[in-house]
Amino acid sequence: MRIDIITVLPELLKSPFEASILKRAIEAGHVEVYFHNLRDYTTDNYKSVDDYQFGGGAGMVMMVEPIDKCISGLKAERDYDEVIYMTPDGETLNQSIANQLSLKGNIIILCGHYKGVDQRVRDHFVTKEISIGDYVLSGGELGAAVLCDAVIRLIPGVLGNETSALTDSFQDDMLAPPIYTRPRDYKGWKVPDVLFSGNFPEIEKWREEQAYQRTKERRPDLLDD
Numbered sequence: 001m002r003i004d005i006i007t008v009l010p011e012l013l014k015s016p017f018e019a020s021i022l023k024r025a026i027e028a029g030h031v032e033v034y035f036h037n038l039r040d041y042t043t044d045n046y047k048s049v050d051d052y053q054f055g056g057g058a059g060m061v062m063m064v065e066p067i068d069k070c071i072s073g074l075k076a077e078r079d080y081d082e083v084i085y086m087t088p089d090g091e092t093l094n095q096s097i098a099n100q101l102s103l104k105g106n107i108i109i110l111c112g113h114y115k116g117v118d119q120r121v122r123d124h125f126v127t128k129e130i131s132i133g134d135y136v137l138s139g140g141e142l143g144a145a146v147l148c149d150a151v152i153r154l155i156p157g158v159l160g161n162e163t164s165a166l167t168d169s170f171q172d173d174m175l176a177p178p179i180y181t182r183p184r185d186y187k188g189w190k191v192p193d194v195l196f197s198g199n200f201p202e203i204e205k206w207r208e209e210q211a212y213q214r215t216k217e218r219r220p221d222l223l224d225d
Contacts, residue, residue, distance in 0.1 A: 001104065001155060002032045002078070003148060006070050007111040008049055009141055010035040016145045025158045033148070036074075041066040050114050059115030067110065067121050074108060083108045083127045086140030086147070087116065090129030093147060095170035097130065101147075102154035109147065111140030173222050177210035 007013055016022055017033055025031050039047040043065070050060040071083060081104040091097065101107065110117070110126065122129070132143045152158060180191040194206045215222050 001030070001102075001152075002034070002106045003109060003152075004034045004036060004074055004080075004107070005109045005111065005144055005148075006036045006038055006067070007139075007141055007144070008038050008113050009111075009139060010037050012139070012141045013111075013145060016149065021153055021158060022149060025152050025155065028157065030155050030158050031152050036070055038062075038066050038070060041069040041073075053115065061115050062113060062117040062121070064118040064120045067117065067125065071108060071110075071125050078106055080106045080108050083110065083125050084147070085110045085112065085117065085122060085126040085129045086131070086143040087112050087129050088131050088134070088136050090131040092134075093130050093132050093150065095150075098147075098150040098154060099171075101151045109140075109144045111144050113139045170222075172211075174211045174215040175219060175222070177207040177214065 005013060013035060017026060022033075026033060038049050042048055048063070049066050050062050053059065053061045074080070082101070084107060086109065110121070130143070130147060132146050137143060180195060184191050184196070192206070194202055197203065212223075
């Protein structure tokens with residue numbers, strides 16, 4: 001997979017990709033991630049990427065021209081499966097979206113800023129709009145990092161144990177059950193005996209029951225779906 005991220009603040013985005021799973025995924029060749037500074041595609045001496053909105057109103061708007069030049073330049077080199085715009089009014093990111101995107105070959109992620117982008121960008125270039133929650137950030141960079149993490153970890157070979165992602169919360173529309181490790185007894189807080197029974201059908205049944213109960217208590221809306 002190749003991910004091209006268009007941003008006005010590449011320095012804000014780079015650090016998550018220089019550590020942990022994302023770094024290992026890049027070094028192992030499972031994914032390529034490139035950052036494109038939108039100011040490199042401007043034509044004036046001030047490298048302006050925004051201007052006042054027509055009709056008046058507070059807040060600056062990202063201009064269509066530099067975004068067009070950047071996206072068109074990338075598309076001239078290869079085909080892209082999706083051009084994603086990170087925006088508060090997009091579709092809320094969930095596990096299903098992450099699963100779908102992990103199967104793509106090449107994607108572009110456009111990070112919004114200021115009041116947002118000129119509507120013509122959304123009309124003519126963007127194929128998918130994604131939000132990470134019902135709140136507003138100062139820019140789309142942090143949302144793009146969250147999206148990349150959710151997607152890249154699902155690419156085969158990225159996780160040490162590929163079955164790990166299959167048992168994550170939301171993969172089966174339920175939250176994950178409780179998990180334990182050593183020691184078995186800590187300050188009198190004991191691990192459930194069933195996990196030491198060696199009876200794997202019973203263990204699986206216990207986990208399913210616990211997952212259902214946790215989902216019922218914390219996210220009953222998932223069960224309604």
